[in-house]
Amino acid sequence: MFRNMRRAVCAVVAALLLPLAAGAQAAGAAGAPAPEARATADAGAGYWHTSGRRILDAAGQPVRIAGINWFGFETANHVVHGLWARDYKSMIDQMRSLGYNTIRLPFSDDILQSGTMPDSISFADGKNADLQGLTSLQVLDRIVAYAGQRGLKIVLDRHRPDAAGQSALWYTSAVPESTWIANLRTLAGRYAGNPTVIGIDLHNEPHDPACWGCGDTTRDWRLAAERAGNAVLSVNPDLLVFVEGVQSFDGVSGWWGGNLMGVARYPVRLDVPDRLVYSAHDYATSVAQQSWFSDPSFPANMPGIWDRYWGYIFKQDIAPVWLGEFGTTLQSTVDQRWLSALVSYLRSTSAYGADSFHWTFWSWNPNSGDTGGILKDDWSTVDTVKDGYLTSIKAPGFTPGTGSGDPGDPGDPGDGRVACTAAYTVGSDWGSGFNAEVKVTNTGTRAIGSWKVTWTWSGSQRVTNMWNASYTQSGSTVTAVNAAHNGAVPAGGSASFGFGGAPGGGGVPTLSCTAA
Numbered sequence: 001m002f003r004n005m006r007r008a009v010c011a012v013v014a015a016l017l018l019p020l021a022a023g024a025q026a027a028g029a030a031g032a033p034a035p036e037a038r039a040t041a042d043a044g045a046g047y048w049h050t051s052g053r054r055i056l057d058a059a060g061q062p063v064r065i066a067g068i069n070w071f072g073f074e075t076a077n078h079v080v081h082g083l084w085a086r087d088y089k090s091m092i093d094q095m096r097s098l099g100y101n102t103i104r105l106p107f108s109d110d111i112l113q114s115g116t117m118p119d120s121i122s123f124a125d126g127k128n129a130d131l132q133g134l135t136s137l138q139v140l141d142r143i144v145a146y147a148g149q150r151g152l153k154i155v156l157d158r159h160r161p162d163a164a165g166q167s168a169l170w171y172t173s174a175v176p177e178s179t180w181i182a183n184l185r186t187l188a189g190r191y192a193g194n195p196t197v198i199g200i201d202l203h204n205e206p207h208d209p210a211c212w213g214c215g216d217t218t219r220d221w222r223l224a225a226e227r228a229g230n231a232v233l234s235v236n237p238d239l240l241v242f243v244e245g246v247q248s249f250d251g252v253s254g255w256w257g258g259n260l261m262g263v264a265r266y267p268v269r270l271d272v273p274d275r276l277v278y279s280a281h282d283y284a285t286s287v288a289q290q291s292w293f294s295d296p297s298f299p300a301n302m303p304g305i306w307d308r309y310w311g312y313i314f315k316q317d318i319a320p321v322w323l324g325e326f327g328t329t330l331q332s333t334v335d336q337r338w339l340s341a342l343v344s345y346l347r348s349t350s351a352y353g354a355d356s357f358h359w360t361f362w363s364w365n366p367n368s369g370d371t372g373g374i375l376k377d378d379w380s381t382v383d384t385v386k387d388g389y390l391t392s393i394k395a396p397g398f399t400p401g402t403g404s405g406d407p408g409d410p411g412d413p414g415d416g417r418v419a420c421t422a423a424y425t426v427g428s429d430w431g432s433g434f435n436a437e438v439k440v441t442n443t444g445t446r447a448i449g450s451w452k453v454t455w456t457w458s459g460s461q462r463v464t465n466m467w468n469a470s471y472t473q474s475g476s477t478v479t480a481v482n483a484a485h486n487g488a489v490p491a492g493g494s495a496s497f498g499f500g501g502a503p504g505g506g507g508v509p510t511l512s513c514t515a516a
Contacts, residue, residue, distance in 0.1 A: 001007075001020060003249060006288040016369045017204050022110065022173075026155070033277060036289075040213055043058050044061075044063050044101070044151075044153070045057055045058050045059060045195075045196045046058025046059070046195045047198060047238035047239070048063060048153075048195075048198050048199075048240055049240070049274040049275060050150065050240070050274045050276065050277065050319060050320050051273065051274060051419075052317040052319075053313075053314045053315075053317045053318065053320050053321070053355075054320060054354060054355060055240070055277065055318060055320050055354070055358065057377075058195070058448060061220065062353065062354035062355065062426075063354050063395075064101075064349065064353070064354040064356055064358060064395035065101070065102045065153070065155075065322055065350070065358035065359065065360065065395075066099070066100060066101050066102065066358070066359060066390075066393060066394045066395035067100050067102030067103055067104060067152075067153075067155075067359070067360040067361070068095055068100045068102075068103060068104070068360055068361050068362070068363065068364045068374060069103075069106065069157075069311065069324075069325060069360050069361065069362045069363040069364060069365075070091070070095075070103050070104070070105060070364040070365065071105075071106045071115075071159070071364075071365055071368070072106075072365070073105060073106060073107035073108070073111055073136065073140065074106040074107050074108040074157075074159035074160045074163065074189075075108075075160075075163055076119070076163045077115065077118065077119045077120050078110060078111050078116050078118050078119060078136040078163070079118030079119065079120070079139050080105070080143065081120075081138055081365050081367060082364075082365065082375070082379045083118075083120065083121040083122065083127075083131075084120045084121065084122045084130055084367045085122065085378070085379035085380070086127065086379055086380065087126075087127040087128050088128055088131070088142070088143060088146070089146055089225075090492070090493065091364075092143070092146055092147050092150055092152065093150065093490045094382075094493060094494070094495075095152065095364065096150050096152060096488070097153065097485075097486050097488060097489050097490070097493060098374070098394075098468075098485065098486055098495070098496045099394035099395075099483070099484075099485025100152070100361075100392075100394070101151070101152055101153065101394075101395055102153045102154070102155060102198075102360060103143075103147055103152055103153075103154050103155070103360075103364075104153060104154075104157050104201065104324060104360040105140070105143070105154060105155070105156055105157060106154045106157040106159035106204065107140070107156065107157065107158065107159060107161075107179065108158075108160040108161065108162050108163050109158070109160075109161050109162060109175050109179060110162050110163050111136040111137055111140070112137065112183045112186060112187075115135060116135060116136045116137070117135055118131075118134070118135075118136045118139050121139075130142060133225070137190075141190075142396060144191065144194065144196050144197060144403045145196070146215075147196055148194065148195075148196030152196070153196060153197075153198045154196050154197045154198065154314070155198065155199050155200070155201055155240075155242065155360070156187055156197060156199075156200045156201065157200075157201040157204055157242075157324070158180070158184065158200065158201065158203050158204065159204040160204065161174065161175035161180070162174060162175060166204065166205060167211070168206065168207045168208060168209060168210055169206065169210055169218075169219065169221075170202070170203040170206065170210075170221070170224050170228070170284070177224070177227075178421065180203075180228065181228050181231045183410040184200060184202065184228055184231060184232050185231050185232065185234075186234045187200065188200065188232045188233075188235040188236040188239060189235045189236060192235065192236040192238075194296040195238070196256065198239065198240055199239050199240030199241065199242055200232055200239060200240075200241065200242065201242040201244065201278065201279060201324060201354065202225055202228045202229060202232075202241065202242065202243060202244075203224075203225075203228075203244065204244065204257065205244060205256035205257035205281060206221040206244060206245075206246045206247070206256070206257060206480045207246060207247035207248075207249045207256040207257065208246075208253075209249075210246045210247065211246065211249075212245070212246045212249050212259075212260075212261075212262030213249075213262045213265060214261075214264060216492075219429045221246050222243075222266050222268055225241075225243045225268055226268055226269055226270065229241040229243065229268065229275075229276070230270055230271045233270060233271060233275060234271075235238060235271055237272045237275075239275065240275055240276075240277050241270060241275050242277050242278075242279045242324065243268050243275055243276065243277070243278055243279060243324060244255050244257040244278075244279045244280070244281065244324065245258050245259045245260035245261075245262075245278070245279070245280050245281075245309070245310065246259050246262070247259055248361075249261040249262045250262075252288070253289075254309055255280075255281050255282055255283060256324075257279070257280065257281040257324075258280045258281045258282055258309055259280075259309055259310075260278055260280055260309060260310040260313060260321075261308065261309060263278060263313055263318065264312070267318070276319055277319065277321070277322050277358070278310065278313050278319050278320070278321050278322070279321070279322045279323070279324040280309065280310035280321065280322075280323055280324070281323070281324060281325040281326065281396055282323060282325075282326045282342065283325075283326060283327065283328065283362075283371075284304070284327075284328035284332075284334070284335040284338045284339065285328075285332055285334050285335055286328045286329040286330075286331060286332070286335055286370050286371060287327075287328070287337075287370045287371065292305050293334055293338070297461045298334070298337070299340070300342040301511055302338065302341045302345070303341070303345050306342075306345055311345070311357075314357055320358060321357050321358065322357070322358040322359065322360070323346065323357055323358070323359040323360075324359075324360055325360070325361075325362040326339075326342060326359065326361060326362060327361060327362035327363060327368070327371035327372075329370070329371055329372050330372075330373055330386055330389075331387065337388050340389065343389055343390065343393055344366030345357075345478060346359055346393050347393070348392040348393060349392065349393055349394065349395050350391060350392065354395070356393070359393065361374065361390060366379065372386070374386060374387050381437075381496070382439075382496040384437050384467060384468060384496050384497060384498030385389070385427075385435070385467070385498060387467075387468065387496075388467030388468055388498060391467055391468060391483065391485075394485050395438050414488065417444040417445045417446070418444045418446065418448055418515050418516065419442075419443045419444040419515060420440055420441060420442055420443055420444070420448060420451050420489075420514070420515040421440075421441050421443050421513050422438050422439065422440050422441075422453045422511040422512075422513040423438065423439045423441070423511070424436060424437075424438050424508050424509065424511055425437050425438075425439070425453065425508075426508065427498075429504040429505065430504060431503070431504045431505065432502060432504060433464070433500060433501065433502040433503065433504055434500070434501055434502070434503075434504040434505075434506070435498065435499070435500050435501075436498065436499060436501065437496055437497070438453055438480065438496065438497055438498070438499075438511070439494055439495075439496045440453060440482075440494060440495050440496065440497075440513060441489075441492075441493075441494045442489040442490065442491055442492060442493050442494065442515065444491060444515065445491055446491055447488060447489065447490045447491060448487075448488070448489050448515040448516065449479075449483070449487055449488055449516060450482055450487040450488075450515070450516045451482050451488060451489065451495070451512075451513060451515045451516075452479060452480070452481050452482075452513070452515075452516065453469075453479070453480045453511055453512070453513050454477065454479045454480075454511070454512050454514075455477070455478055455509040455510060455511045455512070456476050456477045456478075456509060456510075457478070457506055457509050458476070458506070458509070459476070459503075459504065459505070459506045459507075459508060460476070460503065461476070461503065461506045462499050462501060462502060463478055463499050463500070463501050464499075464500045464501055464502055465499060465500045466480065466497065466498070466499035466500075467497065467498055467499070468483050468485075468486055468495075468496065468497035469481060469482055469483055469486075469497035469499075470483065471499070480497060480499075482495065482497075483497070489515075
């Protein structure tokens with residue numbers, strides 16, 4: 001019987017999302033791309049609802065959740081991690097610049113206890129100045145407000161009953177079901193009328209002895225999800241209700257929260273139509289081994305595995321499917337092949353638009369011990385290789401300013417100086433080839449909408465592949481231009497791209513950066 005083995009250096013678990021407009025009609029079960037399935041800049045406004053396997057915005061335009069998990073509220077810090085190193089606004093700006101449109105925020109019921117205060121927030125050098133003296137819930141309010149002003153959506157994830165650890169069932173002796181439901185209702189009401197918060201993930205990773213459809217009200221997660229989901233919708237009927245799977249169904253076991261096989265026989269029934277999204281989790285060998293990784297046909301066997309556990313729900317047009325967590329350190333070849341296959345399975349935005357699976361990658365945080373994060377250990381530098389795997393399924397097209405609340409004006413002034421610099425770092429060099437990263441920093445006084453970096457090698461190096469930017473090369477001169485999702489960089493913010501080249505052994509060239 002599989003047990004989830006995930007661990008974290010400082011804590012464990014989180015997630016996220018952004019809007020995309022796409023083709024009007026869903027493709028058939030086979031998934032033929034629709035030519036009209038393309039992003040439009042005005043998608044994502046207001047609250048969202050479902051139609052078959054698609055999620056639609058308030059105007060009826062299809063949107064795609066393409067986000068990131070940012071964990072910490074569920075830990076003993078009672079606040080998102082990394083604020084000891086950076087300002088929360090700069091974090092959200094960076095997420096936006098990388099093309100993520102949604103943040104999944106894990107929390108525990110501890111933060112709803114009166115007077116719970118956050119720990120490990122730095123206020124040095126003006127960082128996080130507007131968070132001083134605030135409770136954990138008030139800090140959450142600030143993050144929601146700023147995310148909304150920057151055009152990101154939020155999914156709240158009830159990750160744990162308390163900071164002590166994950167629970168198999170949605171309740172414990174210390175946090176009974178009545179408390180769980182009351183707290184979910186409180187959060188639903190707290191953000192009523194604020195469409196930045198588009199939904200609530202009712203409980204993270206139910207697992208054995210949790211069951212689906214067994215009828216035992218003390219263990220049947222499907223029935224509990226109905227009780228909680230309807231309670232949420234009774235307070236805020238505009239929210240999406242995200243329901244994860246379990247571990248085992250009919251003797252077939254898998255990842256915690258990743259088994260949605262029971263939906264075919266026992267669908268979740270909510271009182272408000274068009275609000276249900278099913279959610280699965282899927283991981284690679286850096287988290288734990290599964291039998292399918294050693295199958296001789298791997299990774300060609302994986303689409304069939306995903307179809308069986310959760311993909312059929314999307315393909316049969318039953319409901320939208322959101323891969324709320326997936327991640328890996330990418331250290332092994334197996335994990336690299338797994339992530340490549342999974343990204344392909346989730347359907348590229350360019351081919352399918354929003355008629356696709358929804359997702360939030362695990363995690364933004366570098367301190368998830370068995371997956372690492374999009375950020376490296378300095379809480380600033382982007383792992384461009386890991387982020388690059390996700391490029392084809394990101395969903396740019398969000399509209400800033402959709403949130404409510406006033407955590408301080410995040411808007412960029414209409415005038416000021418436009419400038420940027422670029423720094424070149426060689427990550428690895430094995431003689432016949434090398435990988436490098438370029439970090440572009442906005443050194444001006446206002447936001448930029450695009451950037452271009454140029455350099456000339458002194459040797460015979462050539463770019464072999466590039467991610468998070470496009471390029472041309474003439475002789476030894478390379479010009480790299482931002483991708484669609486990372487051209488906008490706020491004043492003081494940064495964006496990164498990476499590339500492979502050959503041969504190795506070259507020096508670091510001088511870079512020029514042009515912003516507009």
